[in-house]
Amino acid sequence: MTPAELKALVRTIPDFPKAGIQFRDITTLIGHGPGFAATIEWLAREISGAEAIAGMEARGFIFGAAVAARLELPFIPIRKPGKLPCCVIGVDYELEYGVDRLEMDPQSIAQGQAVAIVDDLLATGGTAAAATELLRNAGGLVTRAAFVIDLPELGGREKLAERSVDVSALMNFAGA
Ligand SMILES: O=P(O)(O)OC[C@H]1O[C@H](OP(=O)(O)OP(=O)(O)O)[C@H](O)[C@@H]1O
Numbered sequence: 256m257t258p259a260e261l262k263a264l265v266r267t268i269p270d271f272p273k274a275g276i277q278f279r280d281i282t283t284l285i286g287h288g289p290g291f292a293a294t295i296e297w298l299a300r301e302i303s304g305a306e307a308i309a310g311m312e313a314r315g316f317i318f319g320a321a322v323a324a325r326l327e328l329p330f331i332p333i334r335k336p337g338k339l340p341c342c343v344i345g346v347d348y349e350l351e352y353g354v355d356r357l358e359m360d361p362q363s364i365a366q367g368q369a370v371a372i373v374d375d376l377l378a379t380g381g382t383a384a385a386a387t388e389l390l391r392n393a394g395g396l397v398t399r400a401a402f403v404i405d406l407p408e409l410g411g412r413e414k415l416a417e418r419s420v421d422v423s424a425l426m427n428f429a430g431a
């Protein structure tokens with residue numbers, strides 16, 4: 256499937272979760288078997304060379320875990336707060352529509368391991384920047400992040416470039 260065909264599988268919901276947000280919903284993309292498979296293949300090609308894949312709860316788990324399994328690499332879950340039973344490090348970050356916190360178990364990463372970040376969507380880059388900080392604090396080398404969707408007007412790519420993380424995205428939506 257072409258990137259244009261995959262983009263056509265993403266549903267846009269206006270004013271969710273609050274007025275003014277055009278919510279780019281991947282439910283319809285992952286609900287299409289060939290579309291989901293083609294998306295995972297594309298992401299897997301983009302992060303070739305990584306030694307582990309990290310994905311952020313919750314939508315990042317869908318794509319990150321599938322890519323990790325496709326490449327037979329370890330998957331590192333980056334979690335919303337209060338879910339991990341021990342050995343937690345965390346960082347607060349800003350969303351396009353709120354504030355949140357990410358946590359991880361530093362023991363889930365090997366020192367010096369090359370970790371690629373995978374998520375469904377890049378908006379402000381706050382989530383991916385927080386994940387980068389967490390993974391680096393735990394000893395990981397983070398230089399690449401791959402997303403299904405980029406909202407270029409929100410500056411996520413630039414925020415990650417400032418942190419020496421290269422971004423690739425399968426599709427973008429101008430007018431976030
Ligand atoms: O670039 P940013 O401005 O940080 O926004 C992108 C993040 O926002 C969404 O997650 P959300 O926090 O809504 O959680 P979910 O995956 O649980 O739906 C999305 O899945 C990204 O992780």
Ligand SMILES: Nc1ncnc2[nH]cnc12
Nearest residue numbers: 277278279280351376378
């Ligand atoms: N506009 C948007 N659509 C879907 N997920 C998002 N996460 C942050 N901004 C988003």
